[in-house]
Amino acid sequence: MSDPEPDNGTGTADGEGWDPGAPGVLRLPSGRLVRGRGLRRPVPDGPAPTYGLYLLGMRPPDVPWASDWLRWPDFRLPSSRGEARRLLTEAWERAARGRVEVACGGGRGRTGTALACLAVLDGVPPERAVAYVRAHYDRHAVETPWQRRYVRRFTVPAS
Template identity: 75%
Template sequence: MTESWPMGAPGVLRLPSGRLVRGRALRRPLPEGPAPTFAVHLLGHQPPVTSWPSVWLRWPDFRLPSDRAEARTVLVDAWRRAPDERLEFACNGGRGRTGTALACLAVLDGVPPAEAVAYVRRHYEAHAVETPWQRRYVRTFTPA
């Protein structure tokens, strides 16, 4: 088992179950502290090379995942990894796509879909989940 993210570190979101995940903007420097042990890159183009394992979920800026079935698989896998790994979600700005993915993780963690965007905005970033279709995606995301 890997040591988790430090509470209060930049971008760290605590889910109701206690799982800690980090969201961040790829256009900013890597935060100080431990590196992720696994990352999910939410980008419309090939992500940068990292020294840790990662997966690329094709997700154009201000839009939704290109393949929603693949997105569900990646999000469920990430949620399952979160208790034992330093899991990071990252897009260019760290708000829209990252916030949407984190809100979906919150749904998987038991937050009602209608409350997940507010949860992420309260505990991660006030401007997370930027577009109406991203908010609708979260509201219709189901844990099963």
């Protein structure tokens, strides 16, 4: 599903990033902006993502931007930890140059967990990543004890 997006030298395909004050937009410590959202809600106003990572138990509908699907049943953990690490790392890398959206059905549990993992990739210590996402994205993000444990055990790969 994933396709590279063209870059016009200004950070995104059309030169416009996320509005940092828009609902669901999380600023990571590096300054990267990532939008989290629930797919059961309407698409927010504003520019479209340049890349989306969708965290669902079944394949999401097609979207007109580059995207990937990570099989991740509601209230659970990703079906493949290796695939999760690969796709979360890709989303984090793409956020440096484009508008990345991470979404699940409700936008809190799986999305919050994924955003906390992106925060770890961005330098937030794993034991503080859930609190970071709750403070800067949604105070109810990361809904289950096993999702919190997954984030604490999500470490930056050795380079």
